[in-house]
Amino acid sequence: MLHNELKARRLGIDTYRERVVFMRYDCPVCRAEGFRSMGRVRVSLGERSVIATLDVVQGNLLGGDEIGFSEAAWNALGAHDGDCVRIFHPDTLDSFSAVRNKIYGGRFSQSDLHNIVRDLTAGRYSSIEIAAFITACAGDRMSTEETIALTQAMVDSGTRLAWPQHPVVDKHCVGGLPGNRTTPILVPIVAACGLTIPKTSSRAITSPAGTADTMEVLAPVDLTLEHMRRVVEREGGCVVWGGSMALSPADDLLIQVERPLDFDSTGQLTASILSKKLSAGSSHLLIDMPVGPTAKVRDDKAAAALRARLLAVGEAVGLKLRVVCSDGLQPVGRGIGPALEALDVLAVLRCDAAAPQDLRERALLLAGHLLELGGKAADGEGLGLAARTLDSGAAWDKFQAICTAQGGLREPGRAAHRLPVTAARSGVVTRIDNRRLARVAKLAGAPMAPAAGVELLARLGQRVAADEPVYLIHAEAPGELDYAANYAGSRPDIIHVEDIP
């Protein structure tokens, strides 16, 4: 074996997206090359090569001639146990000096962001380097020019879909409002009206459920590009997970670190949204922006800033945009979490009398805007067309057809463990803390545990009695139920009740 060769061994350690390799501190390669823990190494096998973070190992976990791989590193290299791989020092990560410069108050040039996104996509950034980049861009530290450049760089980093149809409409919700699951309702409405809407959705970033997480409860969303094309060709629309399409792959890597950090930023949010939509081949995009003190967009000032940023960047990259600001004071529907939200979606599509009206109205409002944006209705007439399409059952038929085409409609599962949270006093519900309610749902296991989450029983303005349940926690595991319950118990003000006679 050469001086820098070791035998590959899959350790089966799942370090999430981060690529990690393990070597004995006393192995010939560590000794010769002077590698140390938390250092970065390049491991190559034939033509393929990955940059990974090194953990140095003592004891007998590995042989002296072996190199261990985390799952992410193993899959990226495509090695087999026993393969001889070569280990090198990686080239210095020059693009990170632009991140440093940004942190010191500089600006990103177009080529800075191109190089950063290229290195990100190639897996050359460690998770702490990604965390630093995300933080450097957070708040409103990205200018419009920087955001345009980041958006373009992210589009260039992956596949870009092209569709024969025109226009190709799309919709995105800025999020931050639990349960705001309008997409699976409006897609069949506008598709039934003849618009083309190949909807690729993301999984949750910092919320208890992304549209893809919720839709996955109802039908397969992890489709190949070919399969997605067939669905859209036949039904005019789909609701699939965009992650498997390699659309804006850099965005997915950023999301992996944003999730535990639990924050987004104007610039990154804009680039994330628009790069995904551009890559998906959309020509017309409707953006739903809920605004409220505990929504992701907290007030009109923040909404105006994000709206302006989205419109400016959208125009620069050639997307026809309409931004609708909606009320973000309280969750939409009753369910928070994939399965619980899916139940609300089904109720609205089936026109159940008990269906949450607020979800129905939001979906119709947005579908109306989309029909106008896409030229199927004159301004002011979209809402009526949307309502007729839903009430006639055409939307429900279309939804079932889409689910069938995606692999089959299925019923949401129920959580094994539930716990009611009661009002601390009698009175009127005057505030709902969406962020903390979402936190309860996340602590209960959402979105990775699909049936977990929160079932909201009280609405703003509703009168409740002391000890009356205001929401139910659903969990798949008892430990998660306790965890969420402890958090909820220590914050009784999540549903704020005032003593109003």
Add this chain to the structure above:
Amino acid sequence: MLHNELKARRLGIDTYRERVVFMRYDCPVCRAEGFRSMGRVRVSLGERSVIATLDVVQGNLLGGDEIGFSEAAWNALGAHDGDCVRIFHPDTLDSFSAVRNKIYGGRFSQSDLHNIVRDLTAGRYSSIEIAAFITACAGDRMSTEETIALTQAMVDSGTRLAWPQHPVVDKHCVGGLPGNRTTPILVPIVAACGLTIPKTSSRAITSPAGTADTMEVLAPVDLTLEHMRRVVEREGGCVVWGGSMALSPADDLLIQVERPLDFDSTGQLTASILSKKLSAGSSHLLIDMPVGPTAKVRDDKAAAALRARLLAVGEAVGLKLRVVCSDGLQPVGRGIGPALEALDVLAVLRCDAAAPQDLRERALLLAGHLLELGGKAADGEGLGLAARTLDSGAAWDKFQAICTAQGGLREPGRAAHRLPVTAARSGVVTRIDNRRLARVAKLAGAPMAPAAGVELLARLGQRVAADEPVYLIHAEAPGELDYAANYAGSRPDIIHVEDIP
């Protein structure tokens, strides 16, 4: 075993400072508690408890009733193989919401920083959360008030030494200037003049060598507090590593992540310096601030800002400060890296004719200021006293006595591998890129490989012939020599030579 109990097993995986535990995806605890990779868990054994990042494991690395530990997690918990430990969901990290708020443009309150530093010190922050905090504070994003609060919080997080003597003087170099190793020279000078200088130094953050790294080549620096007290009592001074004293331990955790990220910030730099000095019990502090385009402090504007911040915070926390701005245009002495710098130090202390004059002059200048600050010389007379103390041999005698008291003076080792880097053309050296030269030394293995680094052969203004060596790379491992040589080869302008007739 209880539903949340597993058997502890030391895996011998060195994840540096980050605490990581490993569990099988199908172990009862993961199933019951719904733990997932990159999640955070609390592991407790009797009274002790650690928060760690979880890596989920497939395959046979672990038994279903076992939990594996990284070295950092193992040492923090103090477990033994086979101990039954209990695994919990950690409390939510409330202090991190203050980091989020800061990133969104808010300010840290005193209690925010107190809580953040408390959680940091307790090991509750993952490395990506630390990276986000560091980035949020980077550049000049910390106000003076925030810096004062951070400094106090860092002091409160650890031990604070008290000394019977007064004044207790200290010196710190803001760094960024390779080879600027004046401390081991000025400590014996001022101690020989009767001042008390219990010098605790740090290891390198982003430089090829910290004072502690260099001093360790000459004598043990990893002393217990009691041992350090004896040295100071007998000799009036010492040069030891502060890390083992638990002075401002939060600072050390921040440094572990700053190192790979390779950036500092005004606020954090100020808090890092002053918290260490306050904790060390200093009353009078001299700060050496090299200024130059490629030094850490790049120009007079940056110097003025940092100087003002240091003075303001110093006054607020009760430290008598003097800040001396010095020339940061080129490295000091010849050596860059622990052993190479130690050789320069010995030459100056021994008054060798061949000793680097620039290092000698800097050390004398600073020693003079310290003698004035500490009241051993009138203003303007410190330099003369310092020079007499060095030339009389009194400083060299004192240095040997200090080394003996610390555990014995030893000679620096030499690197096994060397490579000359030659001038690209003939002419005059008009610029030296300190940052890239330091990078070469780091790629060669400094500071962890003590004999590695760069030996500078050319100075500013010196005339060199084409292909004349301008510096030597020293490395302990051939791989590191190649790595540094490749980097140096791709940046021939590190020593800029102009064709001046």
